Amino acid sequence: MVAARLIGPSLVVLSIVLILSPRTYSISQSDALLKLKRSFANSQALESWVPSSDPCSNEASWVGVVCYNGIVTGLRLGKMSLSGKIDVDALTEIAGLRSLSFVNNSFSGPIPEFNRLGALKAIYLSGNQFSGEIPAGYFSDMGSLKKLWLSHNKFTGTIPSSAAHLTHLMELHLENNEFSGAVPSIDVPTLVSLDLSNNQLEGKIPPSLSKFNASSFEGNSGLCGEKLGKECPKAVEQPPPVPNTTSAGGPSTDRGSVDDQHDGSAGSRKKIIVVLIALGVVLLTIFIFLIIRMRRRSKVQQDFNVLGKENASDPIQKDVLETEKKEVQLSRKGMGSSRKSPAPNVAKGSATCDLVLLSDEKGVFGMADLMKAAAEVLGNGGFGSSYKAVMGNGVTVVVKRIRETADGKSKDEFDAEMWKLGRLKHPNILTPLAYHYRKDEKLLVCEYVPKGSLLYLLHGDRGPSHGDLNWPVRLKIIKGIAKGMGFLHDELRSSGLPHGNLKSSNILLNSEYEPLLADYGFSSLLGTSHVPQELFACKAPEAAQFGGISPKCDVYCLGVVILEILTGKFPSQYLSNGKGGTDIIEWVRSAISDGREAKLFDPEIANSISSFPEMEKLLHIGAACTETNPEQRLDMREALRRIDEIQMEEGAETRTIDVSPQFSALSLQEGYSANSG
Template identity: 55%
Template sequence: MCFDGIITGLHLTNMGLVGAIDIDALAQIRGLRTISLMNNNFSGPMPQFNKLGVLKALLLTGNSFSGEIPADFFSHLNSLKKVWLNENKFTGNIPKSLGQLTHLIELHLENNQFNGPIPNFTQPISSLDFSNNKLEGEIPGILAKYNATAFSGNDGLCGPPLEKACSGRGAQMALSGNSLNDENANNTKLIVGGVIATMIVVLLYALLSSKNGREDEFSQLGKEHVGEVVEVDVRSSHKRAGNYSNSEHSNRRSGGAASASASSSSSHHGKSGSMTDLVMVNEEKGSFGMADLMKAAAEVLGNGGLGSAYKAVMTTGLSVAVKRMREMNRMGRDGFDAEMRRFGRLRHKNILTPLAYHYRREEKLLVSEYISKGSLLYVLHGDRGSSHAELNWPTRLKIIQGIARGLGFLYSEFSSYDLPHGNLKSSNVLLTDDHDPILSDYAFQPLMNPANAVQAMFAFKTPDFLQYQRVSNKTDVYCLGIIILEILTGKFPSQYLTNGKGGIDAVQWVMSAHGDVDQEMELLDPEIAASTVAVNHMLQLLHVGAACVESNPQQRIDMREAIRRIDEVQV
C-alpha cells in the first residue's frame, strides 16, 4: 500500500508464505506503518517487529507463530493502534507492555495458548478478544464492560463480565501474576540489555530518517483490508501471486496472476472451457488464455470479503484485474458458466463487465479490465494527492449520479433478484480518470452459499438482515445511502467495519441533525461546503441519502425513487 509515492503498508495475506521474516529489510522501508501477514504459514518465535517503532498496525492472524513474547516487547511500539495475534500458538503471559500502549484500539489474542493473568490496561479498547486461551485470575475492572464472549474458553478467568465470581485466590493470582510479570520483565532487560541498546540505535536512526517522509494520513488502513484499492509491487523469487500451488517459481514479479490455477499442462485460448483454461465471455479487449495470464507480470492488490485480487499486465500491454474467489460454490459448472456469460453481455458506462473466467470446484478466477485510478474508498479516504483534490462538488455529484445510473441498469437486468447488487460499498466503486464510477462485485448472491454470502456481502451487514433477518431490493438502497453520506461528509462509515468500531456512524450522525439546517451544514465535508452557492443542492442530496438509510425497509424509499431524486440534484 502506497501513499504519495511512499510505501506505508505491506499486506501479504492468504499467500501460503513460510520462512524467516527479514526485519532489517523491513526497517529500510521508512514509511512503513502497517504490516499484515495474515493467513500464511509462518512459524517460530515472534519476529523482532519491535525494531519497527513507528508501526500503527501489526496483523499476524492465522499463522503458526509460537513461544513466549517478552513482557516488554511492545514498549517501544508506542504508535500501535491494532495488534492481531489471534489464531497462532503463542504461550506464556500476555506481554504487560501491551497494556501500556496509549493508542491501542484493537487487540485480538484469541485462539492461542497464553496463560496467567490479563495485564492492566491504561485505557478502554474498542475491540478486543482474549477467548480460547489458558488465562487465569480476575479480569481487570476496565475490561468488565466488554461482552463475556471476549473472555470465553479460559476456565481460570473470573469476575465481570463473566458470571463466575472470583474467590480470594483468583484476585490474589491476578495481583501476583502482574508482579511476576514485573520480575520477568526486569530479568529480561538484564539478559538482553545489549540487544535493546542496539535496537534503540536502530529505532533512533529510523525515527530521524522518517522526518524526511510524510506521516501516513490515511488512518483507515486496515479497515476492510483496503489493500484491494492500492497497488503493491511484490517481488519474489519463490512464491507465486496467491496460494495456487506449492511449486517453485523463479524470476517473475509475484508470479503469473493465474499461476497454479492451471495445471502444468498447456492451456488453450478462449472458448473450449477446459478445466485448465480461461473461458472468454467478452472479447472487446481481445482474446487471451491461461498461458497468457501465467506469463503476465502480476502485482498483489489485496483482499476483500470475496477473495484476493491481483493486477496482471499481459505481454500485449493489456492490464487486467484478477479476482480469486473461493466462496462461489452454490452452482455447478454449467450454471456458473451461464451466469458468467450473462455478465459478459452487460454493456453500460457505469458497470464493470468481466472479460473471462476460470472454473474449478474449489475456487474461481474472474478477470476484468483493470481500472487504474482505483476505488472511491481510496480516492476519498486514502489519497491526499491530486486525485483527492479533484473531488470538488461537481465531481462528487457526478460520481453519485453515475452510481445511481449503474444501479438503475442492474435493477433492470437483474429485476428478479432480491439483491441486484448485494455488495455495494465504496471499495466496489471504481473510478476512471474522468471520475466516472464503475460498479463491480454485483449480482453475486445466487452464486454463493447462503452462509458464505452472509459473511462476505455488505448487504448482510445492514439493518435489513441484522434486525429483520431478510434482504430485498431496498437493501441496495440502504447501501446507496451510505455511499451518498460518505461522499458528502468525507467520513469513513463505521458501517463498513465488522465490529462497528472506528469511523463515523454516518446514519446516526445525519439523523441527529435532521431538520436543523445549521447542523446539517456542519455535516458537509469542509472541502466542498466552501462552495456556498451549491450548499442547497448538497443539502438536497443529503436528504436523499437520509431517506435511503431509513432503518425500516418498509419506510425506506425504493431504488426508482432514489434514482429519480438523485437525478434532480443540480451542480
C-alpha cells in the first residue's frame, strides 16, 4: 500500500510532464518518407521519391503520396511489388498521416506496429503475406480508426478483442486468413461493411452482427446460427460444485483454510486498490491530454477531421422535385423576430431588422417584408429548408436556412464570409442578396430563378421544356458552368474547396438557359463534422477514403455534371444509400474502354446531332475529370481550357447515331427510387 501511495502521485506527475512537453519531429516529412523507402527491399516503383524535392509539389509530387495543403496525409502504395520491412519509426515522424495502404504487395511477417500511429483512420494491408497472431490489445490506442482491411493474408489466432471496441469503425475486412476462435460481439452502429469469410472461426454469430449477410461469414465450418441456417448445439449444463467437507460429512473447519481465504481476500483487496489507482492515473492522463489537445489543436488537424461522420443522409436536394404546392406563412420562429419595419432608403450593407443587405439590385427589403410574404416550401436540402417568398414590392426571393454552421463561428467571422460571397459578380454565379445571423438561426436570401435547377429539367420534367435541352443548349450550359467554376477558383482560391457542392440541383437556369451556380463557398461556414455530410465534393474518392480535400474535388464534381448532362442519367454518386440512379462514372469508363461512346449519349440529343466528335471530346473531358486518382485527374484550369476549345460547328452535316432501346429516356422511378429509402 505504501508503494502504491508513492507510485500513484509519481505517475501523475510524470504523465503531466510528458503531456505538457510538446512533441517534436526530428526530421522533415520528406526525410521520413525517404527513410521509409530505404526500409523496402524492392522500391523501384518509388523512383519519384528523391532528395531535395517536395513530396507534395503540384509539378512533381511523389507517387503514392496523398497531400493536403503541403502536408502528407496518406500513403497509397498498393500494387508496387514492395517487400521487406515497413519502417514504422519513419512513419511516426509524419505528423499529418491519417491513412496507409500497402495492398497487394509482398510484405510478410507479423503485423507492423501501426498501433503506434494513434491518429490513423484507415489501414489497408490486404493481399500480402503477413502472418502470426495479432495481440488482443493491438487496437486499444487507435480510437480514430474507421477502416481496417487485413484480408488475404495469413493471420492466425483469435480476432483481436480491441478491434471490437473501435467506436468509429465502419469497415472491417478479415476474410481469407486463418483466424480462429469465436466471433467477437461488435456492437458499433457505424459498422456498415463486414467480411469474416474463409477463416477458421467457430461458435454462434453474435446478435450484434445479424444485420450482415451470410456471405460475410461463409467458409467458416465451425460457425452456426440462424444467419447460416445451421443450428448451434445446446450448451451442456455443468453440475454445481460439491462443497469441501470432512470425512464425517460436516463442513470443513480447517483453520489453515480459513487463514488462506483471509490472506487471499486481503491480497485481492490490495490488487484492486492498485488497479484503481492505476486506472485513476490513466483517466487523469487522458483528461489532461484531451484538454491540452483541444487547446493546441492546429488548423491542419481540424482539416483532417473530414473523415468524420460518413453516414450522411442523401445529399440530393429535393427542391423543385418535391415542391409542396401549399402556401405557408414564414413563422416568427423560423424567420426571426421583427422588431420594427425597415426604414426607407436603407443603404446597402446595413441591417434592416437583423437582415443584412449585401446588394440593393433587387430593391431594399428587410425581415418584416419576409415575415409578411406568403411562401412556398421548396424542400429540405443538404443545408436546411428553402422557401420561395414573394414580397409586397414584387421581388421574389429564395430564403435558405443554414442548419449546420461552423462550431464556434462568431458573428464577425460569419459576416466576413458573407461579405466575401456578396462581392462576387459573374454572369454564371448566383450572388446572395442578404443574410440574417443569430446564434441559433442563419438565413441566406438569394434571387429566385424561375426555370429551376438543371436537375429538375434533366430528370424531373419530361414535358415540352425538356425538349429544349438540345445539344447546343447543353453545350452552352456546360460552358457556362465551366466559366462560373473558373471564376470561383480564381476568387476563392485560398479555400480548399472554392465551390464544394457542385451538382445539378445547385445549378439554376435562367430564361436564356444560362447556368447560375448556387450553394458555393459553404465549406468555411460548416462545422468540421458536417463538411463530409453536406458537401458533394467530399464524395470525391480521395476525400471519402483518405480525407484529402483539395480544389481537385471540385473538378470531380464538374466531371459528374458533364457526364450527367451528356447521358441524361441520374448519377448514383448523388446518393449515399446505394439505391437508385446509375454509377455514371464506371458506366462511362467501361463504355470508353470498349469503344462504345455512341451508346452513352441521351437519346434526345444522340439521334440528331451536328457535331458528334465534339460531343465525344466533351465526354472524354468528363471522364478525365472523374479519375479516381487525383494525380491523374485534370486540374480545373486544364479542364476549363479543354471545354472552351469545343465549339458548335454551324452547318455541319447531321449525323444519326445508333442508340439501342436500353438507353431510352430515364424514368423518374429509376432516378429517384432512393428518396423513399
